[in-house]
Amino acid sequence: MRLRHIEVFNAIMLTGSVSAAARLINVTQPAVSRVLAHAELQLGFPLFQRTKGRLTPTNEAQTLYPHIERLFAQLDDVQRLANSLKQGHQDGELHILTVLALSYEVLPRALKLFRQQHPNVVVTMDALHSPQIISSLVLQEADVGFVFSAIAHPSLEQRHLADGRMVCVAPKGVLSAKQVKQGVVNLADLAQTPVVNIDVRDPVGSTLSHACREAGVGLSSAITVQTYHAALALAHHGLAVALVDSCTALSADTSKVDVLVLEPQIVVPIKALRAVNRPGSLLASAMTQCVQQVVEAALQPT
Secondary structure, three states, rough: OOHHHHHHHEEEEEEEEHHHHHHHHHOOHHHHHHHHHHHHHHHOOEEEEEEOOEEEEHHHHHHHHHHHHHHHHHHHHHHHHHHHHHHHHOOOOOEEEHHHHHOOOHHHHHHHHHHOOOOOOOEEEEOOOOOHHHHHHHHHOOOOEEEOOOOOOOOOEEEEEEEEEEEEEEEEEOHHHHHHHHHHHEEHEEEEEEEEEEOOOOOOHHHHHHHHHHOOOOOOOOOEEEOOHHHHHHOOOOOOOOEEOOOHHHHOOOOOOOEEEEEOOOEEEEEEEEEEEOOOOHHHHHHHHHHHHHHHHHHHOO
């Protein structure tokens, strides 16, 4: 199929008729009919059954369509990348991407340091999930991204900033006075305690799930969340224990919860990501240095 065939096929699948497809892609109705007929001739099978002025996709068309959708998503990515290259990098502007967990305490503290050095820089910060950060950086839509866990992608370079760790945030009174005084709780000690479950599709959630399997511990989880701060909020309201990264725990209200070291240790690496082919940015480097300074200070044992 040629690109024009694919465009017409996609438009008909979206709209259900030749006339609507013609309006969608801004061409005449006869032009759509001709392209569709040519596509079916080349393929050797019909794509649609004609019934009372509407087109019903054949089984072959239904099989092709998921692949066509992926192709159009890739074409959208190409357009976004072209727009990014056209706009270029503007001096005095910095676009930061970060996982949500770092956006509450770490990034604000780092931005405070950064603005002392660069008070006139216009900063945009987006809090996204890790896959979105990777996609946006590959398309050169941002200058730097901050994530948890190592990322393997040929278009991205990563810099290790620090190692956080998983901690236990427990509502007051849930853990024993002895455990709270020691400041340490073992994963096995939480087997009979309600624990907020982190979605296993999240890198840290996956690491926690693996650690539980390694320790032979089955946690009691009636609630699953996608973000660490959602887990922290549930602990603040006394609903369950939250196992979160140490950066998220910086936001813990210690009048409502106890924060304890979790054993065995579960490391949460903090990484800065940059696009390999994007021109080097002194501002991105300066921001990365500020984030590293903040996380190193914040994660120092007290």
